[in-house]
Amino acid sequence: MRLFGFFGGFFCGAAVSTGSCVTALKLYQLETGQEQKGTSEKVPEVREDIGRFGFPVTGAEVRHYANHTLSYDQSKRTPRWVAEHLTNHKLQGNTERKHCRFRPDPAIPACFSATNGDYFRSGWSRGHMAPAGDNKQSERFMADTFLLSNIVPQNYENNAGFWNRLEMYCRDLTKRFQDVWVVSGPLVLPQEVDGKRKVSYQVIGNDGVAVPTHLFKVILVQNNNVSDKAEQSQSPPLALGAFIIPNQPISFERSLTDFQVSLLELEKAAGLTFYPRLPKTSDPASETAGGNSKTRTEQEIKSNNKEVNLNTEQSAADSIPTEFGPPTDLCKVDGCKLMGYKEFTLYLTGRKVGSARSIEKLEKFMSELKDQGIQPDDYLTNLYQQKKEELANKEPPKGKTGV
Template sequence: MLQFRLRLHFPVLACCLLLAACKKENPAPAPSDHLALGNPSGATADPAQPTNYLLAKPQYALSYHRDRGIANWVSWHLSTEWRGSAGRQDNFRADPELPTGWYQVQASSYTNSGFDRGHLCPSADRTNTEADNSATFLMTNMMPQAPRNNQQTWASLEDYSRSFLASGNEVYVIAGSYGRGGTGTNGYATTLDQGRVTVPARCWKVVVILPVGTNDAARVSSSTRVIAIDTPNDNGLSTSWGTYRTTVDAIEAATGLDLLSAVPAAVQQVIEARVDTGPTS
């Protein structure tokens, strides 16, 4: 009987080993990757902290500001594993993961405002599955953004950031906004949706490019390319994102955030003080 039972289970065991091997070859990206370079505001999933509430999703992590109706920042890891053939879902919607009783910004909250529902983590960075792409259309991942900024200036930097994947790199991106009051196609505004959504004055982004590897924060060096931009949320801005290059230090001074905090301090001191001068396309 023992010999019979071993024969019966050997094919099952072989199948399990084969499945395990397949999974190991194509691992699912880990949500913790999105905060590998640090949690810029020390956000936690504590409803008692409504201006710095952590939402750690499989596709990105963010700090949400309930009273502004937008994120303080969104952080995500970009690698070839996140890219695929899934189409753009365009299913803008409220985020059901916000605490009970909080106002949920709706897909219609920006309607006729003159501002785009501007993605922080872009749709095109999450095309591995339809579910991944759909997650980028949650309104907690949006900010009221001047259309020229969203569709041209930021879109150009988004395309450029993805271009590094083809040459054996992975990318970390942190993006957010600050201030109050921007200019869209209908002119200047400070809030939308009856005051529930703040229109930011500035939109910023930090892009860190690394060769593919492990233990990423420790591998950031003083020679690592870091792109930081800070743009006006104004429909008359330049479409060239390179015009708005700045330092990480300057963004930190404007926002009160501690970006790249998981990177060794000596390295931070160098890369956060440097303005990128590399190519823009």
């Protein structure tokens, strides 16, 4: 053995290339039976030792509910993302939210869950990611949206105003597209302070529920009934829009396109890959939003598809036909126009009138509308008359009291 070691060293020193030296050493190892086993053979044993008592669990697995799906962020006590599939048929129904109550999600461990007490007097509203308005088809659908796993701390005006109008726009899309997929969630984005970019966010309540600086919404629409190629070129069957909305009051002067971003920009900010089964595409909003025009490579798509297939159950909604081609910019196809001030005010007044419990309240709502200089339309006028008659029949005659 020593003699071979001497000649091996001599050979290496005299060899013209390092390749010859390696070959000689390999021969030596084979002769002596000292060739090392591949590290791959030890990997399973190493993994078993490291994970003998298990690995940390994030709780971010995909969770399915009656009509929405989400991934939960245990550290922030809010959802990471919430996904929905909307159709005109699914939006039908008359279930009312007044029968629902916000409550902790029993599927979330109590130590990682928000409570109603966290929001009490916090200055923030309980903002739905899957809206109650998308779930009027059944009481169970709507009740699930009031679980706090679907809720984030949201600015009151934003929740009732711009974000509400955006949710209404998503529902309105079902009148023009057969299928609408929506993913919504909170973001905590860095802001520049003293020339430095920093991530800072408020937490509320004893459980430290994280208040997002922004909210996001990704909308994908599809038309299955477009079969003629000429018609397809005019009305693309797949369109997508990505938006990042500040968690603060937003005036009616701002349009939805002001907050449109490229899909890649949102994915980088959220640390998520949206709609991973979409065909290879240049970013539909890159030109409109001034975003990065990088594309998803075939390798990225295959990798994402493999991950999704391993970790989730594939449904019909997941399998988007690739023959449709990549999605186009939703805002170019549909305009992304939200309801204006007058129309939105009439809508809100209609909701108030419909839920009024006394004639006094009813008249107050109509008076507030008049003070804003807005005349009621035919729908609101008829609703007001019907509600007034209904309340008049319920109220006891003057001078008499109920037993």
